[in-house]
Amino acid sequence: MKRIGVLTSGGDAPGMNACIRAVVRTALANELEVVGIRRGYAGLIRGETVPLDRRAIRNTIHIGGTILETSRSPEFRTPEGRTRAAASIEEAGLDGVVLIGGDGTFQGGSLLAEEWGIPVVGVPASIDNDVYGTDYCIGFDTAANCALNAIDRIRDTARSHDRLFFVEVMGRESGFLALESGIAGGAEELIIPEESFSPADVSARLREGFRRFGKKSAIVVVAEGEMPGRSFEIAHEIREHLGYESRVVVLGHLQRGGPPTVRDRVLGSMLGVAAVTALLDGRNGCMAGEVKGEIAYTPLGETGRVKSLDPDLMRIFPLLSE
Ligand SMILES: Nc1ncnc2c1ncn2[C@@H]1O[C@H](COP(=O)(O)OP(=O)(O)OP(=O)(O)O)[C@@H](O)[C@H]1O
């Protein structure tokens, strides 16, 4: 193995740069050349590469987003797109590629490995944290802290006006962000894709909190699911049942930006080293994740399996939100 590539794909996540830096430093320490592929699979198809040396990654560990840029590429989903991507890899003389992204990125990566025999290793990075085979994805901690910061601020104004607030966080198919920021922010209710939502039940529980425990304000954390902005509709439905004034705050892409936390920089660094080590050891077609504090490798094809929310956190939420 003489030269490897690295790309970031899917939604950007704080800590991706720490991971790119770790990939480059580990590769150089093992006398490998490193090539950056710009704009994820879209850039790979077009052969957009850039040499990465020590200088290129200097002073980047603290920056959010990704210095390589990223994309969602419909073309890569087609066999023709992947044929062009494989040709770019050959042209750039790459003996392996590190893929930093979410489960979609890994579904694509596993096809590249199967169809073209290209050695690839994935590193999980998604603020949604919905990748199977790792306890945490790079970017989740920073995004959860961003959501928490917003919830804390909303709590001040909710208390001051005796208001009900709906705070919408990201999470297309999963409620990890909602659950952890909701517990940390002392939210009264949680609406997440993993559980069916009944406006009547949520209203009844809120009403009970106001009546029995004398609450005058409350915060409902909503995961955006497939429909960003759905909190407006939810707030409307609950207002019909509850007859209580409410406000809606949609956090959206705010949660994707900003400097990575300590946790995301350390995780990005650890997994970047693990990915290059895996390629050097001849281990590929897998993702380097972290399970119970240890590096764990999972076949790329399995990373799309459903990752369940922590049952202990789900159990304590109703108790703590009363
Ligand atoms: N089933 C698939 N087959 C081939 N390529 C895929 C597949 N799923 C996703 N990809 C490729 O991977 C890219 C990234 O996937 P996706 O947009 O789902 O983001 P992700 O990696 O899951 O990250 P995030 O969690 O931030 O959304 C897609 O734009 C597409 O090019």
Ligand SMILES: O=P(O)(O)OC[C@H]1O[C@](O)(CO)[C@@H](O)[C@@H]1O
């Ligand atoms: O607006 P974009 O970049 O397509 O991505 C939005 C999606 O990406 C995620 O933030 C994950 O990165 C999801 O929670 C969200 O649904």
